[in-house]
Amino acid sequence: MTGYQWRWQYEYIDDDFSFFSNMSTPRDQIRNRQAKGEHYLLEVDNPLVIPVGKKVRFLLTANDVIHSWWVPAFGVKKDAIPGFINETWTRVDVPGTYRGQCTELCGKDHGFMPVVVKAVPEEEYNEWVAEQREMAEMERQLTEKDWTLDELMERGERAYATACASCHQADGTGLPPAFPALKGSQMALEDMEGHIDI
Incomplete structure (x- = not known):
């Protein structure tokens, strides 16, 4: 696993x-516009899935900080350090969802970097792995496809909502000065090559 901000x-x-x-707690909960959910700040879009009853080895590193x-339920806390690979392991015997967090102060959104692990019976795990491999193969095939502009825009919107919106905001207004506004920015509107380069 690799840690990224955030x-x-x-x-x-x-x-x-x-x-x-990625953390999936709605921003309206974070901004107190909505009641906080049961797993406030401890929910993700894609949990790590592991089989129960087997020793699982983790290799950890980081891409940035x-x-x-x-x-906590696993008794596992391991640093992910850029340029190094750390190792730890666990064995979970009870199926369920286990939650944790990044416990290293890794930047302004450190508190928005939850860990969710779903431990499932081996048969269910094998089915999930087969689905993931199939989706990964489809994704590889898509790199060879000639895309229409509408298809590219739809995929770009999904990518932005998943990876970029947490810093640049869903509406593109950003969090200046660290994360400048994309909305109305000359970089985003006029300097396409510079924007792509960044």
């Missing part, structure tokens, strides 16, 4: 697929 990437090395896990992967 999400985790889980790579299943032997099965040739990976995905990002030091993070720390922590799931």
